[in-house]
Amino acid sequence: MLLPDTAARTAGDRLSVGGCDLVELAHRFGTPLYVFDEATLRARLRGYREALRQWPAGGEVLYSAKAYLGRAMVGILRDEDCGIDVVSGGELSIALEAGMPPAWIGFAGNNKDAAEVEAALGAGIGHLVIDSDHELDLLAASPRRPSAGALVRISPGIRPDTHDFISTGQLDSKFGFGVDSGQAMVALRRAIGVGAIDLRGVHMHIGSQIFDLRCYPAAIGIAAGLLAAARDELGFVARELSVGGGLGIAYTDDDDPPTPREFMSVVTESVGAVFGERGLPLPALLVEPGRSVAGPAGVALYTVGGRKEIPGVRTYVAVDGGMGDNIRPKLYGARYQPMLAGDAERRPVETVTIAGRYCESTDILAHDVELPRLVPGDVIAVPASGAYSLAMASNYNVNPRPAVVFVGDGRARLVRRRETLDDMLRCEVG
Ligand code: LLP
Numbered sequence: 001m002l003l004p005d006t007a008a009r010t011a012g013d014r015l016s017v018g019g020c021d022l023v024e025l026a027h028r029f030g031t032p033l034y035v036f037d038e039a040t041l042r043a044r045l046r047g048y049r050e051a052l053r054q055w056p057a058g059g060e061v062l063y064s065a066k067a068y069l070g071r072a073m074v075g076i077l078r079d080e081d082c083g084i085d086v087v088s089g090g091e092l093s094i095a096l097e098a099g100m101p102p103a104w105i106g107f108a109g110n111n112k113d114a115a116e117v118e119a120a121l122g123a124g125i126g127h128l129v130i131d132s133d134h135e136l137d138l139l140a141a142s143p144r145r146p147s148a149g150a151l152v153r154i155s156p157g158i159r160p161d162t163h164d165f166i167s168t169g170q171l172d173s174k175f176g177f178g179v180d181s182g183q184a185m186v187a188l189r190r191a192i193g194v195g196a197i198d199l200r201g202v203h204m205h206i207g208s209q210i211f212d213l214r215c216y217p218a219a220i221g222i223a224a225g226l227l228a229a230a231r232d233e234l235g236f237v238a239r240e241l242s243v244g245g246g247l248g249i250a251y252t253d254d255d256d257p258p259t260p261r262e263f264m265s266v267v268t269e270s271v272g273a274v275f276g277e278r279g280l281p282l283p284a285l286l287v288e289p290g291r292s293v294a295g296p297a298g299v300a301l302y303t304v305g306g307r308k309e310i311p312g313v314r315t316y317v318a319v320d321g322g323m324g325d326n327i328r329p330k331l332y333g334a335r336y337q338p339m340l341a342g343d344a345e346r347r348p349v350e351t352v353t354i355a356g357r358y359c360e361s362t363d364i365l366a367h368d369v370e371l372p373r374l375v376p377g378d379v380i381a382v383p384a385s386g387a388y389s390l391a392m393a394s395n396y397n398v399n400p401r402p403a404v405v406f407v408g409d410g411r412a413r414l415v416r417r418r419e420t421l422d423d424m425l426r427c428e429v430g
Helices: 022-029 038-053 071-079 089-097 114-123 133-141 183-192 215-234 260-277 328-332 421-425
Strands: 015-017 033-037 059-064 083-086 105-107 127-130 148-155 197-203 240-242 284-287 298-310 314-319 350-355 364-371 379-383 403-408 411-416
Touching (some): 015 022, 022 379, 022 403, 022 411, 038 059, 038 071, 038 260, 038 284, 071 411, 083 089, 114 133, 127 197, 148 183, 148 215, 148 240, 183 215, 197 215, 260 284, 364 379
Parallel strands (some): 033 403, 083 105, 127 148, 240 284
Antiparallel strands (some): 033 298, 298 379, 350 364, 403 411
16 A cells, blocks of 8 residues: 555545545645654564664664654654764754654764864764765864764665666765675774774665665675674674665555565574574664655645646646655656546546646646546645655745645644745845
8 A cells, every 4th residue: 555554535436545545634734744644654664673673682673864864763763772874964953852862873974074074073972974985084183982883874786676866786886885895894994993982793774775685695795704804804893784775665565565564574584594604693783764754654646726638748737846845756757646636526537647737848747647537736746755755855936845744643743734825935145
């Protein structure tokens, strides 16, 4: 199912999520509106966390903040005993400000600057993911002792079956130290000697929106080979392994991704087997899911406006959002399956293309989708919108970014208000 776990049809044949009628939410908070179902967020986190509880060497779920971040999200992570993976000083600040214990924060990203490294060490975060020699230089220059934990990010040379733009594990990537090239071993050797950190192991993240999980055992095998060599050559025994995130989600009925539990069983079986074969102690496991937590929990609501019929060519139906709140269709060719939020009696009768309101012809949310005849004022819901939409939103055409509502048990709470023109003018000077 594409909609969040709690989705239902209400008496008036309208869609509800978390016990809240979506059309009512649209009228109450305005559109575009992003609605997150708390129950789905929690269930997805638990899928990962419960699997980790069975893992003898322990581990942590560090939700990847880049998929969607806000204070309310951090609150849910804390409730669910999950930490957070941040990739910038900004994400780090929000996580800390919202009360995430520093020890549960991992800091990844490929070009952390001196201020970010200092902020992370100063806050006492759980670990830094070292992505480059430049970061090793910054850490080596830091006078700080006691140390933060650290993992060296490796690039295992695996290309998962996903869109090129979100594939990161291959050799030709800006992320991490190559294993094949020998750079990962050099980085481990160097990191062992850096006093500001306590090197615990390696990190990898091989890509995103992955359905075929076979790339994980392949990458884990390469990491184990490297760690066995590091033990033999450097006397370094890894205590932690991060496998990153990457599990895909369903955006349309054609998608059938594995579940977080299936993902975890592939990972744990493979780590157990290959670390055993190499005589390495089982590491604590870290996972960094982003999309597979936030994505299925989020629904975007839009109000229908104008319509343009080009006889024999195409019909466009325009909505009040678009590429400013969801750039994914244009950036990655992502497909979504919009649906009418009210009046389920109206059956699909036509194929239309849902266009946004941005002044650009590439601003299309969904091409050629089957929908009932839409009229101005109809509310449409776009499922699977929770990850990488709002997080990548812009003020293109000076449009305000949408409000966010969290729903559960029939209650809706506004967790981020819609931006105003004043918000957008605030940075203008002179
Ligand atoms: N860990 C690291 C180090 C990452 O770089 C990422 C995502 C994750 C974890 C979480 O991956 P996930 O579980 O969400 O697949 N904007 C793109 C996705 C970019 C992913 C970047 N890294 C999109 O909209 O498809």
